[in-house]
Amino acid sequence: MKRTAFSGPALVRLLAHFADLDVHEPAQSLADRLSQWLGWTDAIALSTALATDPPAVPGARSVPRDVEEECARVRASLAGAFTREEAAMRRRHRAPAQPSPDDVPIDYAEFRQRYVSLQQAMESDIGALRTRLRATLAARSPDMARLAVVDAVMEQALSARERNLLANVPALLGKHFERMKRAHAAVETSARNTWLDVFRKDLQSVLLAELDVRFQPIEGLLAALRPR
Numbered sequence: 001m002k003r004t005a006f007s008g009p010a011l012v013r014l015l016a017h018f019a020d021l022d023v024h025e026p027a028q029s030l031a032d033r034l035s036q037w038l039g040w041t042d043a044i045a046l047s048t049a050l051a052t053d054p055p056a057v058p059g060a061r062s063v064p065r066d067v068e069e070e071c072a073r074v075r076a077s078l079a080g081a082f083t084r085e086e087a088a089m090r091r092r093h094r095a096p097a098q099p100s101p102d103d104v105p106i107d108y109a110e111f112r113q114r115y116v117s118l119q120q121a122m123e124s125d126i127g128a129l130r131t132r133l134r135a136t137l138a139a140r141s142p143d144m145a146r147l148a149v150v151d152a153v154m155e156q157a158l159s160a161r162e163r164n165l166l167a168n169v170p171a172l173l174g175k176h177f178e179r180m181k182r183a184h185a186a187v188e189t190s191a192r193n194t195w196l197d198v199f200r201k202d203l204q205s206v207l208l209a210e211l212d213v214r215f216q217p218i219e220g221l222l223a224a225l226r227p228r
Contacts, residue, residue, distance in 0.1 A: 011209035015169065018176040018202065042157035049149040053142045067136055067225075071218055074125050078211055081118050082204050106196060108177045111203060112170045118207060119166060126214050130155065133221040140225070147224055151217065169210060173203060 015021075038046070134148035177199055184195040 009209065009213055011169075011206065011213050014202075014206050014209055015172050018206075019172055037161055038157055042153065045153045046150065046157075049146060049153050052149075053146065067133065068222070070132075071129055071222060074129055075211065075215060078118070078122055078125060079208055081121065082114070082207050085114050085118075086200060106181060108174045111177065111199075112174055115170045115173065115203065115207070119169075119210070122211060122214050123163070126218060127155075129218055130221065133218065133225070136225060137221060144224065151221065155217070166210065166213075169206065173206060176202065 130151070134151055137148040137151075138145040180195050180199055
């Protein structure tokens, strides 16, 4: 089946590919969709943030190097989390008195549990970074302080929707896992392990794509802080 070209986020393209879905460009603009997602209380808070001039908090006039380094460190740590957990799981399976990896039942439940755990880590660590960057913005100028307030309003308004949407990712990966498992159920063990390795790579690709989506507000705040 010929698919329609889609230029959206890598996360959406990957999940559409794994689910064999034909994804089209959205009919509405981003602004139109945001207007539907924001409630009237959110709209009031956003209007207030845009209309007022919050005072800048005295502080540094440039991006502290440690903030840049912390963002890079957190991103690298989250990006490598699945690989580290995967290595630990393989070591457990190879421990004495344990069955060989070939005899271990292949079930998606452990993959799902680990992915959900990594999602929680991303939400927590990136949320803390975002808060710190807003504080740094507020130390720059009234305009930057207003941007920090707007970002805080947008995070509060959209966080629940983001959480609900991303909660679907483990379920979609589970369907991909089951399709691959059924397709290779009758093949020999060596081939079975090959498909499982492919699934692990697919899972990590989705994880990195989700990390990119979650990190977009961080990249935006860092861009605002950098000298022009």
